[in-house]
Amino acid sequence: MREKKPALIVTFPTTTDAMGMERMCAENQLPGRLIPVPREISAGCGLAWKAPVDAQAHLTDAMSQAGLHWQEVRVLELWV
Amino acid sequence: MIYLDNAATTRQKPPQVIEAVVQAMTTMGNASRGAHGSALQAARAVYDARCKLARLFGCPRPDHVVFTCNATEALNIAIHGILSPGDHVISTDLEHNSVLRPLYRLERHGVSVSFVPADRQGRPDLSAFSALIRPETKAIICTHASNLTGNLVDVARVGAIARAHGLLFLVDASQTAGAVPIHMGEMGIDILCFTGHKGLMGPQGTGGLCIRPGVEIRPWKVGGSGVQSYRKEQPEEYPTRLEAGTLNSHGIMGLSAALDFIAETGVETIARREQDLMRRFYEGVSPLPGVTVYGDFSQPHRAAIVSLNIGDLDSGEVSDLLSQAYNIATRPGAHCAPRMHQALGTTRQGAVRFSFSWFNTEEEIDAAVRAVASIAAP
Numbered sequence: 001m002r003e004k005k006p007a008l009i010v011t012f013p014t015t016t017d018a019m020g021m022e023r024m025c026a027e028n029q030l031p032g033r034l035i036p037v038p039r040e041i042s043a044g045c046g047l048a049w050k051a052p053v054d055a056q057a058h059l060t061d062a063m064s065q066a067g068l069h070w071q072e073v074r075v076l077e078l079w080v
Numbered sequence: 081m082i083y084l085d086n087a088a089t090t091r092q093k094p095p096q097v098i099e100a101v102v103q104a105m106t107t108m109g110n111a112s113r114g115a116h117g118s119a120l121q122a123a124r125a126v127y128d129a130r131c132k133l134a135r136l137f138g139c140p141r142p143d144h145v146v147f148t149c150n151a152t153e154a155l156n157i158a159i160h161g162i163l164s165p166g167d168h169v170i171s172t173d174l175e176h177n178s179v180l181r182p183l184y185r186l187e188r189h190g191v192s193v194s195f196v197p198a199d200r201q202g203r204p205d206l207s208a209f210s211a212l213i214r215p216e217t218k219a220i221i222c223t224h225a226s227n228l229t230g231n232l233v234d235v236a237r238v239g240a241i242a243r244a245h246g247l248l249f250l251v252d253a254s255q256t257a258g259a260v261p262i263h264m265g266e267m268g269i270d271i272l273c274f275t276g277h278k279g280l281m282g283p284q285g286t287g288g289l290c291i292r293p294g295v296e297i298r299p300w301k302v303g304g305s306g307v308q309s310y311r312k313e314q315p316e317e318y319p320t321r322l323e324a325g326t327l328n329s330h331g332i333m334g335l336s337a338a339l340d341f342i343a344e345t346g347v348e349t350i351a352r353r354e355q356d357l358m359r360r361f362y363e364g365v366s367p368l369p370g371v372t373v374y375g376d377f378s379q380p381h382r383a384a385i386v387s388l389n390i391g392d393l394d395s396g397e398v399s400d401l402l403s404q405a406y407n408i409a410t411r412p413g414a415h416c417a418p419r420m421h422q423a424l425g426t427t428r429q430g431a432v433r434f435s436f437s438w439f440n441t442e443e444e445i446d447a448a449v450r451a452v453a454s455i456a457a458p
Binding site: 019 | 120
């Protein structure tokens with residue numbers, strides 16, 4: 001049986017912002033991937049960044065330094 | 081065919097542009113519409129193109145690069161999105177109808193417009209910009225180069241005037257993007273409108289505008305955005321604010337490949353090559369008896385355009401003769417530049433425009449010179 005696990009979720013106002021996140025993470029070798037926004041979150045963009053919970057500090061620092069726009073950073077229980 | 085109508089569209093594209101469009105049409109989903117692999121592939125390709133354009137034009141943020149179908153749509157979005165009844169705007173005699181018609185339409189809705197005049201060589205009187213400024217002046221809207229004469233406007237100087245008076249500065253780069261170096265910050269440009277299918281060598285159906293952060297443009301069209309779907313209004317964030325509806329991702333992917341070609345080749349290298357071809361043609365035709373060339377060729381840098389007439393021959397007839405007898409493609413008539421023709425005194429005759437690209441050859445130029453000489457011969 002599949003088990004839900006905590007995951008860090010970052011949401012964005014636009015798809016362009018989500019794409020900027022993906023590129024920034026790739027350039028800085030930061031973990032995560034784009035997923036459809038979980039229903040628990042009311043987000044602007046249909047894409048969210050999912051990453052390990054323990055990466056939160058690294059990710060938010062890097063997002064700030066890169067001047068990215070985002071809406072929310074939360075921890076949710078997700079399947080995959 | 082010898083294709084010398086590159087100011088209308090560059091017919092020959094780098095091969096990778098065609099390959100990129102084919103790849104996009106066979107693999108890509110809809111950007112900003114879903115999180116599956118094909119949709120993400122499209123979104124990544126579009127974002128990648130924004131980054132390349134921001135780099136090319138010195139736009140501070142890729143999310144302030146907005147895609148449109150062409151420069152006309154970009155100009156309409158920008159012009160209608162910054163001007164309101166009661167505003168005054170300054171433009172020039174060099175403009176294309178893609179600027180003039182939106183301004184004329186806004187004149188009927190309470191916007192007043194002044195034009196910086198051009199002389200018989202098509203040169204704008206730059207000192208007139210400051211003289212025309214009023215308390216209610218909102219913006220200066222100016223082409224980077226005339227699509228008729230190829231004369232380049234010193235947009236850095238105009239940008240400095242706009243900045244000194246707190247005016248928005250909108251530049252139409254339809255004839256220069258990809259073929260002449262442009263840097264928004266260094267030139268004081270607030271909004272840069274471009275087309276993708278001329279000097280940028282991408283597919284038709286691509287274009288856009290680059291916006292300096294802090295500049296507010298009201299959306300001209302609203303609708304599906306793939307984001308913030310439960311809001312009644314268009315999202316406020318750029319680029320989504322100005323991009324309602326599915327993007328031309330297939331075309332943008334081709335444009336992206338063209339931007340790679342331009343980055344690898346270098347805008348300065350392309351500009352030098354096109355200038356050399358243009359000068360070669362100009363040197364060949366300008367001494368011919370009966371040939372009148374329009375524009376200021378004392379400028380060290382200009383768009384790769386030479387417009388001319390032969391005696392009092394109808395420009396349409398000359399262009400048709402070039403096409404039928406010499407297999408040379410040119411553009412006669414008015415070129416959607418009515419005020420420029422009025423300044424040059426060519427409204428009745430029009431002019432035959434020869435415009436050059438990176439892919440033209442010296443042999444083609446020499447053949448075109450011989451063709452003009454043959455038609456002009458008594």
